[in-house]
Amino acid sequence: MSNDDVLSMYVKAANKHDFxxxxxxxxxxxxxxxxxxxxxxxxxxxxxxxxxGNDVAQSLSDQLKSASETAEKSSSDEARFIHLKEAQVYCGDSNPTPSKGKFLWRGKLSEVDGFFLGTIAKDK
Structure with missing residues (x-):
């Protein structure tokens, strides 16, 4: 399955220019x-x-730092994943998951069926 070229452009701008x-x-x-x-x-x-954290947590932290450095140096123009901050997931009319706090989310671009600009604001 191919990625949406416009969405890929947004992800590349985020990756290369902190957009x-x-x-x-x-x-x-x-x-x-x-x-x-x-x-x-x-x-x-x-x-x-x-x-x-403990030794295992520290090892994970080190591996993730290495992944960060690799991502920074990556010269590939191909974007395969999209990363979001302050992410929430909505399924139907239910409350979002997670419903409180600020979370990071990572997903495959090839799995995105569509998108719109802007976020969903739940009535309070």
Whole structure:
């Protein structure tokens, strides 16, 4: 399955220029909403969550830092994943998952059925 060229362009802008874009993705009937971030930022933020843990957590943190450095140096023009911050997933009319807090999300571009610019704001 091929990626949407426009969506790929947004992801490349995020990866190469730290371009942040509020976006909502349609994936297999679910809506994933958030703000684009670079692959490097995604791996950096995930790595930080493991830094103060035990030896296994520290090893994971180190591997994620390495992935971040690889993402930064990557000269490939092909984007395969999209990374979102402040992400929420909506299935039907239910409350989003997660419903509280700020979360990072990573998904395959090849799985995106459609998208629109902007995020979903749940009435409070």
């Amino acid at each position: 942040n874009l509020a976006i909502t993705l349609n994936i297999n009937g679910a809506l994933v909403t958030g703000t684009t971030i670079s692959a490097q930022s995604y791996f950096d933020k995930i790595s930080e969550s493991f830094e103060d």
